[in-house]
Amino acid sequence: MDTLVFLGTGDAMGVPRVYCDCDVCMEARTTGTNRRLRSLVMIEGPEGGFLIDCGPDWRAQMESQGLRFAEKILVTHAHFDHIGGLPEWADACRWLGRKGELYAPQEVIDTILKQFPWLARHMNVTAVDHGIELGGWKIKGWKVCHGYNGFSYAYRLEKNGFRWVYCSDSIGLNEKEKKPLHDLDLLVLGTSFVHETAPYESRSVYDMREAAELLAEVRPKRAVYTHMSHDVDLNGDIPLPSNVELARTGMKMELA
Ligand SMILES: Nc1ccn([C@@H]2O[C@@H]3COP(=O)(O)O[C@H]3[C@H]2O)c(=O)n1
Secondary structure (H helix, E strand, C coil), X not given: CCEEEEEECECCCCECCCCCCCHHHHHHHCCCCCCECECEEEEECCCCCEEECCCCCHHHHHHHCCCCCCCEEECCCCCHHHHCCHHHHHHHHHXXXXXXXXXXXXXXXXXXXXXXXXXXXXXXXXXXXXXXXXXXXXXXXXXXXXXXXXXXXXXXXXECCEEEEEECXXXXXXXXXXXXXXXCCEEEEECCECXXXXXXXXXXXXXXXXXXXXXXXXXXXXXXXXXXXXXXXXXXXXXXXXXXXXXXXXXXEECC
C-alpha cells in the first residue's frame, strides 16, 4: 500500500511569513498548528518512493522524517518555492557519491539548469513530457495555468486502479486543462487563500471558493487542499465541501 505524506503545505512564503504579525502567523510561531513549510509531498510504497517538488524547506522536511537521502524527485515548475532545495539535494548527492534522479518536463528542466547549471553533475535529469513510471505509478503531467506567475505542471498518477492528481499551483483552468481532473479518487489542489480579494489578474492560485466550484464540476471522490497561505487558519471554521480536507504538515494518506 502506498502512502502520501504532506511534508509541506504552504504557499511561496510559508507560514509564518517573516514580516507578518497576523493571528495565523503568530499562532504558527507559538502552538504551531498553522506552521507550514513550502509545498512538497512524498509518495512511499513497496515499489519505491519519490518526492514531488524540492523547495527551500527540503532540508528541514528530510530531517523531519529522519530521511538521509532522496533518490527521485519530480518537479512541477521552476519557481523558487518548488526548486529552492535542489542545490542542497545536489550537494548531498555529491557528498554521498550517489546520483539523484530529477524528473520534470523539458521546459522546466531548461529553466532549472539555467539557474543551477552545476546540478547536472550530481544527478541524472530526465524529461517526463511523454509520461514516466515512478514507484509503480504511471504518471502523466500536463501544463496548467498559474495565472500571474505563468505556468506550472499538474501530475495525474495511476496504480492498481487508484487515480489521483497533484495540482499545487493553478488557477482558472480551461476545459482542456480540467480534463485530466475527471474520474479521480483523490485531487490534491493548491488553494492559497480562503477568499483572495486581490485583483484576478494579479493572482496565481485558486482560492477555496473557486476550488469548490471546480470540485463541483470535476467531482473527485475526495480532495485535499494544500499550498495554503497565512489566510488559512486550520483552527478556524472554514466552509468546505463535505469531501474536502485541509492538508496538515506531516499528514499521511493511504493511496488506495
Ligand atoms: N519567474 C518566477 C516567478 C516567481 N517565482 C517565485 O514563485 C513564487 C510564486 O508565488 P509568489 O508569492 O508570487 O512568489 C513567487 C516567487 O517567490 C520564481 O521563483 N520565479
